[in-house]
Amino acid sequence: MFSTSLLDIPEFVWPAQDQHLIRTAYRRLFRSINQSSISAEEKKEVRKAFEFALVAHGSQRRKSGEPYITHPLEVARICFEEMGLGFKSVIGALLHDVVEDTPVTLEQVRLEFGPKIALIVDGLTKLDGLYNVESPQAENFKKVLSTLVDDVRVILIKMADRLHNLRTIDSMSRHKQLRIAAETSYIYAPLAHRLGLYNLKSEFQDICLKITEPDIYKQISSRLLETQKERNRFVAEFIKPLKEKIDRLNIPYRMFGRPKSIASIANKIKTKRVRFEEIYDLFAIRIVVDVPIEQEKSVCWQIYSIVTDVHRPIPERLRDWITTPRANGYESLHTTVISKAGKYVEVQIRSERMDDIAEKGYAAHWKYKGITNIHGIYDHWFNSIKDVLETPHNDAIEFLNDFKANLYGEEVYVYTPLGDLIVLPKGATALDFAFSIHTDIGLRANACKVNNKLVPLGYHLANGDQVQVITNSRQKPTEDWLKMVTTGKAKTRIRAALKEEQKVVAEYGLEILERKFKGLRIPLEENVEAVLKALGYKNKLDLYHDVSIGHLEWPDIISKFSIEGNRLVPIRPLEVKPEEATEIRDRAPMQEGRLLINGEDAKTYQYSLASCCHPVQGDDIFAYVTAGSGVKIHRITCRNAENMMVNYSYRVLKAEWTSKTGDKFPANIVIHGIDEGIGVIERITHIISSLHGVNIRSFTIMSEEGTFEGKVGVVVTSKEHIAQLIESLSNLKGVTSVQREES
Numbered sequence: 060m061f062s063t064s065l066l067d068i069p070e071f072v073w074p075a076q077d078q079h080l081i082r083t084a085y086r087r088l089f090r091s092i093n094q095s096s097i098s099a100e101e102k103k104e105v106r107k108a109f110e111f112a113l114v115a116h117g118s119q120r121r122k123s124g125e126p127y128i129t130h131p132l133e134v135a136r137i138c139f140e141e142m143g144l145g146f147k148s149v150i151g152a153l154l155h156d157v158v159e160d161t162p163v164t165l166e167q168v169r170l171e172f173g174p175k176i177a178l179i180v181d182g183l184t185k186l187d188g189l190y191n192v193e194s195p196q197a198e199n200f201k202k203v204l205s206t207l208v209d210d211v212r213v214i215l216i217k218m219a220d221r222l223h224n225l226r227t228i229d230s231m232s233r234h235k236q237l238r239i240a241a242e243t244s245y246i247y248a249p250l251a252h253r254l255g256l257y258n259l260k261s262e263f264q265d266i267c268l269k270i271t272e273p274d275i276y277k278q279i280s281s282r283l284l285e286t287q288k289e290r291n292r293f294v295a296e297f298i299k300p301l302k303e304k305i306d307r308l309n310i311p312y313r314m315f316g317r318p319k320s321i322a323s324i325a326n327k328i329k330t331k332r333v334r335f336e337e338i339y340d341l342f343a344i345r346i347v348v349d350v351p352i353e354q355e356k357s358v359c360w361q362i363y364s365i366v367t368d369v370h371r372p373i374p375e376r377l378r379d380w381i382t383t384p385r386a387n388g389y390e391s392l393h394t395t396v397i398s399k400a401g402k403y404v405e406v407q408i409r410s411e412r413m414d415d416i417a418e419k420g421y422a423a424h425w426k427y428k429g430i431t432n433i434h435g436i437y438d439h440w441f442n443s444i445k446d447v448l449e450t451p452h453n454d455a456i457e458f459l460n461d462f463k464a465n466l467y468g469e470e471v472y473v474y475t476p477l478g479d480l481i482v483l484p485k486g487a488t489a490l491d492f493a494f495s496i497h498t499d500i501g502l503r504a505n506a507c508k509v510n511n512k513l514v515p516l517g518y519h520l521a522n523g524d525q526v527q528v529i530t531n532s533r534q535k536p537t538e539d540w541l542k543m544v545t546t547g548k549a550k551t552r553i554r555a556a557l558k559e560e561q562k563v564v565a566e567y568g569l570e571i572l573e574r575k576f577k578g579l580r581i582p583l584e585e586n587v588e589a590v591l592k593a594l595g596y597k598n599k600l601d602l603y604h605d606v607s608i609g610h611l612e613w614p615d616i617i618s619k620f621s622i623e624g625n626r627l628v629p630i631r632p633l634e635v636k637p638e639e640a641t642e643i644r645d646r647a648p649m650q651e652g653r654l655l656i657n658g659e660d661a662k663t664y665q666y667s668l669a670s671c672c673h674p675v676q677g678d679d680i681f682a683y684v685t686a687g688s689g690v691k692i693h694r695i696t697c698r699n700a701e702n703m704m705v706n707y708s709y710r711v712l713k714a715e716w717t718s719k720t721g722d723k724f725p726a727n728i729v730i731h732g733i734d735e736g737i738g739v740i741e742r743i744t745h746i747i748s749s750l751h752g753v754n755i756r757s758f759t760i761m762s763e764e765g766t767f768e769g770k771v772g773v774v775v776t777s778k779e780h781i782a783q784l785i786e787s788l789s790n791l792k793g794v795t796s797v798q799r800e801e802s
């Protein structure tokens with residue numbers, strides 16, 4: 060225990076209840092540390108870091124009112140206990156906010172704790188300083204990734220920091236909660252996935268769902284609770300015959316049912332259009348054996364054989380990630396079987412070591428493989444990040460999307476002609492393969508041979524393919540190539556090559572213009588802005604490019620101007636067309652005073668309802684300041700929401716409905732069912748228009764193999780109104796599912 064005198068920071072003494080909070084957080088951290096194999100020397104260092112942070116943060120408080128020091132203490136505990144990181148990370152976590160938020164300098168940290176810790180704290184400080192509202196988040200993530208390559212611990216501590224902030228997010232404003240949730244599901248959850256931190260990823264996603272769709276979250280969690288007993292019974296029944304047989308192997312093992320995360324269940328309900336009751340895999344059965352590493356594989360297959368003797372397997376669902384682990388290091392044997400009761404059940408078979416890696420990712424790799432080079436585990440991946448980072452990007456958002464594309468998803472395993480294994484994301488093409496070997500091979504790729512047969516560059520690779528690239532020195536990438544590749548590296552390199560090409564072309568255009576301007580004895584430099592404006596070009600490069608390829612000829616340019624002295628003056632000055640102004644007014648059909656934007660009456664903004672997600676009264680919404688068409692109101696669940704909130708957070712404003720009104724809003728409802736001829740259409744329209752008195756704006760129906768999908772455009776007054784409509788439509792004969800269209 061630390062001395063009480065420490066809690067009397069010069070000029071400040073914590074009140075008793077705050078002292079209690081600090082002590083509790085301190086004890087929680089040290090309880091785990093004391094149970095571990097951390098040496099006395101290391102413990103002293105941790106303790107020193109705590110004291111240092113305690114003094115540094117002084118009387119600072121969190122938004123929730125708690126003493127600030129409880130935050131770094133808790134982040135340190137998460138790092139140690141939940142992520143299995145070592146004592147250096149614990150120290151980094153304790154100090155993660157001192158340079159950013161207190162007068163302490165990095166130099167002081169270096170003097171007290173050495174250069175390694177200083178480097179980690181520096182990385183974390185840089186990451187923290189990024190929450191500058193004016194700069195696009197994509198720029199920031201680029202920096203996040205650079206630090207990731209420097210020392211992966213920086214990003215791991217950052218994840219723990221994010222997790223604690225999410226766990227204590229209640230004290231934030233709703234607007235801020237939404238932005239943090241968007242950012243988390245946009246980048247932190249995928250990164251956690253890629254680093255193999257499955258526990259973290261699930262918790263990130265669950266908390267995000269709780270924030271963005273609280274109704275759905277509450278519904279699923281209470282349904283899970285209600286059905287728990289029934290599920291336990293089922294698991295017991297399923298396990299019983301297995302247990303008898305596995306016991307005979309005489310090896311230590313654990314077998315249990317493991318519930319899936321709320322977010323993954325919500326996702327299934329949405330994408331598979333099923334009800335909660337119809338989801339068969341609310342849980343998986345996990346069998347974890349405790350055997351030496353050299354026996355793991357054979358014992359796991361022995362267990363597999365027992366499982367499939369008792370329950371009938373579905374062969375397509377067999378996944379062998381023991382023979383070839385996933386790129387994030389995940390190892391496990393998965394199969395889906397049909398239980399005696401006719402239910403599908405996923406069974407996961409693995410060793411204790413594999414289980415540890417699956418739960419804790421990075422840190423467990425570290426422990427088991429005893430790798431001395433921290434980057435050993437993710438070498439291949441880090442190299443690809445470095446690659447993307449080193450290529451200049453004009454657009455940080457483009458970069459982020461390229462990078463993100465490779466975070467999720469499965470891999471495909473292919474071979475070079477020499478038999479080297481290359482791991483690519485699923486969906487990768489022969490051209491992706493070429494770029495993964497070397498940029499020059501990618502840029503000069505002319506054709507590919509897969510398993511000795513000639514295939515087009517856009518050929519989608521399959522597991523086990525042997526790929527050979529045929530190059531041609533005169534080959535050049537084209538715009539079409541971008542559509543042919545999925546990996547970030549290939550996309551980045553192709554774009555860079557195209558831009559380089561464009562630059563050369565543009566230089567030629569610049570020369571042409573310079574000659575023409577020289578002929579008129581007026582300087583190009585001072586007049587180019589006027590040309591851009593008059594001809595509607597966004598940048599010089601595009602202008603020069605069009606001149607170069609002959610899209611824009613000299614007479615087209617000069618005819619727009621008169622020459623006065625050494626300046627070009629537009630003949631007809633551009634003015635705002637009067638139609639534009641009225642158009643914007645038309646797009647806001649709402650009545651006055653029903654909506655608040657940033658706490659103010661919305662009518663002071665030129666706003667309209669977004670057509671991608673059709674918000675209606677009662678929906679959770681936000682406002683987005685567009686580049687040219689005023690403010691748009693979107694639903695929080697809009698598919699574009701994450702992108703807007705993360706990459707353009709400075710354009711996002713808070714929006715809320717005030718009172719219920721008789722206003723009318725357009726919305727779309729999607730109905731699935733069994734096709735029984737036109738009777739269905741009649742019944743649907745009857746319910747909507749006669750029973751509910753709702754106007755139908757549009758109705759399209761498609762049928763295929765005895766089922767149909769209908770899309771009805773309606774005009775409603777509120778979210779509840781849609782819910783009522785969906786309720787009555789769901790009860791119709793022949794209808795299997797009814798949903799409001801998600802953007």
Ligand code: MN
Pocket residue numbers: 130155156220
């Ligand atoms: Mn923090």
